[in-house]
Amino acid sequence: MRYLSHTPEELRSMLDAIGVKDISGLFDSIPKEVRLDAPIDIKPRTEWELRREFEAMANANCPAVAFLGAGAYEHHVPAHIPYVAGRSEFLTSYTPYQPEVSQGTLQAIFEFQTMTANLLGMEVANASMYDGANAFAEAALMTFRLKRKTERIAYSRLNHPHYVETMQTYFRPSGFEAVELPILPNGRTDFSKIPDGVSAIIVQSPNFAGVIEDLEAASKAAKEKGVLLVVSFTEAMAWGLLKNPGSCGADIVCGEGSSFGIPLNVGGPGLGFLTCSKKNVRSITGRLVGETTDKNGNRSFVLTLAAREQHIRREKADSNICTNSGHNALTAAMYMATAGSRGLRAIAQLNHDKAAYLKAGLEKAGFKPLFDAPFFNEFAMKAPAGFEKRHEELVKKGFVAGLDLGRYYPEYKGAWLFCATEVHTREQIDAFLKEVA
């Protein structure tokens, strides 16, 4: 076995040094009654066999030009990003508990925190959560710590349904309650009826139907009611173009960052962003990297405020998170640094342009917009009759023509959610529109 290096002679000399006859003698503490009866029934593969086996599985996923978003967005990944992120010093290291041998990770995460906070207009970003749904659940739990004595939260009906379900999983044993805010005819959330006794409102922008929410109105409504505003997002690219949630008055911003340099990977692993104001920093979960100086006065970075976390605070910790999405945070930081201010703006604008082009084409093909409020790179359309069947035929031709919104919202049955990003060329969009027409 190529990962194990001991020769028979070395094995012998090691066993002698320990003072046992054979390796099985090291396992005498395991009683017979709990032992496995037979060898594990998996045949070891050679590297050749393994590659063939995995290529066959990969090829069984059919490639298609997909106009899909809904929480996972295809964006161009510059070649140098996986190249440098894949350096084994980054990839094969552990959580940076020993700062002297992990300044690389620590500085990179400090830079990630900085750029994420700037992107979202917030003061503090943590070193990441698992994904957008997990960040959403943790943000919701955080509001109960900031608004002591509350046990309910209000969320927009057009938050990503999977995020809401994840939050409910976290809520179930603790008895916290989530109540829904309805949607106005224009596709935006109705903030006029925030229920009493909630800690916060959570609103996603652009929302699940692609509509850009009026976050300033949300903030005003939240302030009038004396509750917090949590802004969630699934498409980080939007903040290259849109007014950031911090400047609109958000108290907590959470969301999914995998649009920044991370491949689709069938949806995971993601990258959870979680940010807040400096005064609330002790209520945020997850790791934080802080700047300090070493004994020689050199600038250096360490994990800080660790006493909030489970390995120190144990049952009194606010969260049980340990491993996060560190390597994806590093990758996203590389993407933000690569795109820079102008690059991110240009690509974000291009996303909107492509989506607008696709939308105009679909309207010509007989689709009608479900909502008239503005969108970023995703939008919902009422399809002509019989489109469901047409959708299946298009898959066979190599196009995935959006996502059936009726799957999630009975009231939007017959409407489909489309997405276009900078990776979709005009040629592809035209070819698709020709098929749809």
Add this chain to the structure above:
Amino acid sequence: MSQSRYPGTRGLAFKEPLLWERAHEGRIGISIPEQDVPESKLDASLTGPAPKLPDLSEVDVIRHYTRLSSWNFGVDTGMYPLGSCTMKYNPKINEAVASLPGFANIHPLMPESCLQGALKLMYELEQDLLKMTGMKAASLQPSAGAQGELAGILMIHAYHSHKGKQRSKMIMPTTAHGTNPASAALCGYTPVPVELNKDGVVTPEAIREVMDEDTAGIMLTNPNTLGIFENHVAEISKIIHDKGGLVYGDGANMNALMGYVDVHKMGVDVLHFNVHKTLSTPHGGGGPGAGPVVVNETLEPFLPVPRVKKEGDRYSLCFDAPLTIGRLQAFFGNFAILVRALAYTRTMGHMLKDATEIAVLNANYIKAGLKGYYNLPYPQASLHEVIFNDATQQKNGVTTLDIAKRLIDCGYHPPTVYFPLVVDGALMIEPTETESKADLDGFIEAMRAIAKEAETNPELVKDTPQNTMVSRPDETLAARQLILKGE
């Protein structure tokens, strides 16, 4: 320390500023696609100024991160004997297959007919995990070990709710990882700590004393964080089950048990894996990992959704599970990590047992090599890791922290320090199976040399590390000044 078997460090380390200190306005590092469609303007009230990000060229970005990487220690750099973290070699074929375009470029909401390969992969990994443990059903949904733990306790919670009477307590030994009490508390359970006996294990008597019908169950790590196998596990499970409780198996230390132990026979109802420990996926400087769970018949109905189903040759995602604890993340688990995990189980196959054997051999070899040099609070038979402490060196004012820092100069990543909490000044060493005898010998020699230095020249040990970019950053200052963001 020059003529030693251990590598030592000298380093070609460049200084490197923060990204924005390197930036130069007007540079750009990304290729912008052609504007092949008309521009569409959003209303100015919706758009803000361009986000504040540094302007860098592609070369700037490469230099910056290449230099940062050189300040990191990884498994590929050298021995990383971090106890309870199982820092084994991360095979490169795993990376190669995980980046196949047929996996990497697939959207999770594609029609199921387009996801057959991905679903098959998930189904097969579940099957492999069941073969390794003797359990009944699996879920790959949890995003990391701690979320696998949470999933397990949520299932136990849902089980008791379904039975009609919720319970309020959860037993756990004092050796438990911090995630155990934190996960239990998230589900509203009050942790009930149980002390170890002098042999470093939990006894049936101790469990009998605390187990009652208001206790939901027990969380048991096996082998425990002292590396000692909980040999009463079957009897303990029976005591728990007899009072209507369930047994949560923390699989953090599964690297000690593969091919030896039938998890089902231990009486475990649910167990999580840390694939970034046992199944060789890279830690990535802190994640992402994955924390699949395996369960027995009792808990199968409570598994998270979606489940992967196979009918004939077709695979599908199933959401129809009335008793499920629900969804744990946005899509279907950390797929790209799961690809690597399956690549590992398929490469190793039944030789996973060999991996376990060598891991245990290596830990015991270090234990034999350092006995007499460091205090061994629990000399009993141990498996994949060994815990020493600084009781001997403390007499000269040298602490576990100093020993850890001195090891860095010798070319090793330090062991886990000050954990488990039941041992004062613990040095928790887990070499894993992928270290060669030469590397182990070098490590032993370095540790012996440090023990000697602690006697002859304690001030030297306290003044380390000496060859790193930074040395002993001030953590108190960091926490007090709280600079969490640059420009």
Add this chain to the structure above:
Amino acid sequence: MKAYDDLVFKSDVSYSKTHEWAKKDGNIVRVGVDDYAQGALGDIVYVELPDVGDTVKANAACGSLESTKAVSDLNSPVSGKVVAVNEALEDSPDLVNTSPYDEGWTFEVEVADSKDFDAMMKVDAYKDFVKNLEN
């Protein structure tokens, strides 16, 4: 951690088993942590105080003290209503280390009676208590 002989004890305060000190003035009891506790915790980086107006229970946690590697409960030795907290600790938690009995006080409680306070240890009893811990 300080050696026993280096510890500072005050004779004008009373002590709890969890190493808080208390000083009574009328029906107001001022509370802090003692030299032993601050030494055991190491450099304090954050003090979580109760809110003014909170009701606290004798010998129950009402806040916490954080160092970089540990966190410990801050208990109130007496039952009553919190009437003041030491706001200086927000920016200078290190006062608990540098001046535990004076500038590093934590909070003040208004008590209904002196029962809880009277049950606390006087300095000599507390010295013995700490000495026994050391052994």
